[in-house]
Amino acid sequence: MFETYKPRNRFSAGLRTLGIIHYNAVNTVRGGHRNAIIGILLTMMQAFLLLTVFMVMFQVLGLRSAALRGDFMLYMMTGIFLFMTHNEAVKKTAGAAGPIGGILLHAPMNTIIAIASTALSVLYSRVLALGAVLFLYYALFNQFTIEQPVWAFAMLLLAWFAGIAVGSLFYGLRPWFPKLAPMMVQLYRRANMIFSGKMFVANSLPSSVLPMFDWNPLFHTIDQCRGFTFLNYSPYFTNVGYPFYLGCTLIIIGMMLQFFTQKRASVSWNAGR
Template sequence: MLPTNQKKSKLSKTISFFELCYHSIVRNVRKGHSNAVQGLIMDVLQNLLLVVFFALFISILGMRSVAVRGNFILYVMTGVFLYLSHVKVMGAVRTAASPTDTMLKHAPVTMLLNVISASFSALYIQILSMAVLLFATHVWLEPVTFYSLKGVVLCFFLAWLFGIAMGVLFSSIGIFFPKPMTIITTAYTRMNMIFSGKMMLANSIRPALLPWFTWNPLFHIIDQARGNAFINYVPRNTNLTYVWVVLLIALVLGFMIDHWARKYASQSWNARR
C-alpha cells in the first residue's frame, strides 16, 4: 500500500498535467489569431473550401463517373478530411516535438505535452470542420447516411494516429538532418495529394498502377473508410492490418530516436547549421 500523501501527490500531478494539456491545446488552437472565434471560423472555412475545390476538380475532370454511387459530397469528404486529418496533425506534431523548441525551456512543458497539445488541437479543428459540412450537406443538399459509422470513425482516428506517428518520426530524424527532413516532409505531403487515393477508388485503379498507391498506409485508410461509408462499395485491394503495422513501427522508431537524441540535443545544433 502506498502512503496517503503519496497517492494525493500522484493524483495532483495527474490533474495538473491534464490541466496543462487543456491550456496548451487552447493555446495551439487560437495562436494564429487574436480572436479565438474568428480563428476557428477561418480554419473551418479553409477546410470547407478545400472540399469544395476537390469536388469541382473531380467534376471538371470527369472523374465523377468512377466515384461510389451515392452521396458525392460524402465521397469527397471521406478522402479530403482523412487526408487533412493526417497531414495537419503530422505537420503540427513535427514542429511541436522538436527537442530544441524554446517552449521546452519552461519546466512544466515536455515533449509529450507538446505532442498531445498539437495533435488534439489539429483533431479539434478537423472534427469541427467535418461536423459543419456534414450538417450543411444533410440539411441543404441530401440526407447523409453511413453504412457503418463506427468503421468510418475508426478510419478517421487511424489517419490521425498515423499522422502523429509520422510527425514524431520526421521530427526525431529532423534533429540530425533538419533541412533535408523539411524537404522530405513537404514532398511526402505533396505526394499524398495524389497517392492517398482521395480522388479515386482503389478498386478502379489498374493492377499495374496499384503498387504506386498501396505503399501508402493513408491510401488503405481512405479506401477502407469508403467501404464503411457506402453500402455498395467493398474494398478489395486494401486492409487496415498493414496500416497498424506501419503506424506502430513509425511510432516506436520515432520515440526511440527522440529519446536517444534528447540526451545530446542543444540549441547550438541549429546555430552550427
C-alpha cells in the same frame, strides 16, 4: 516562488500532465488566430475550398460517373477530410517544439506534452470542421445516410493517428537534419496529393498500379472509410491493420530518436547556424 512542485502520487502527476496538455492544446488552437471562432471558421473555409476545387475538377474531367454509387459529395468528403486531417497531423507533429525550443526549456514541459497537445489541437479543429460541414450539407442540401458512422469516424481517427506517427518520425530526425527533415515533410505531404487515393477507389485500380499506392497508410484509411460509409462498396485491396501497425512502429522509432536526442540536446547546437 522558487519551490519545486512534486506530485504526491502517480495519479496526481497524471492529472497535472493532462492539464498541461489541455492548456497547451488550447494555446495551439488559438495560435492560428487571435479569435478562436475565426480560427475554426478559417479551417472550415479551407475544407469548403478544397471540396469546391475537386468538385470542379471532377466535373471538368468527367470523372463523376466513375465514382462509386452513392452521394457524390459524401464520396468527396471521405477523401478530403481524411487527407486534410492526416496531412495536418504530419505537419504539426513534425513542427512541434523541439528539445531545445524556448518553451521546452521550462519545467514541467517536455517533448511528449508538446507532441500530444499539438496532435489534439489538430483533431479538435478538424473534427469540429467536419461536423459543421456535414451538418450544413445534411440540413441544406441532401439528407444522406452513413452506413456505419462509428467505424467511418474510427477511420478518421486512424488517419489522424497515422499522421502523428509519420510526423513523430520526422520530429525525431529534425534536430539532426534541420534542413532535410522539413523538405522530407513537404515531399511526403505533396505525394499524398496523388498517392492518398482521395480521387478514386482502390477497387478500380489495375493490379499493376496498386503497389504505387499500397505503401501509403492514408490510402488504406480512405478506402476503408468509404467501405464503412457506403452500402454498395466493399474494399478488397486495403485493410485497417496496416496503417495501425505501421503507425505503432513509426511512433516507437520516433520516440526512440526523440529520447536519444533529448539526452544530447544543447542550446549551442544552433550557435554556428
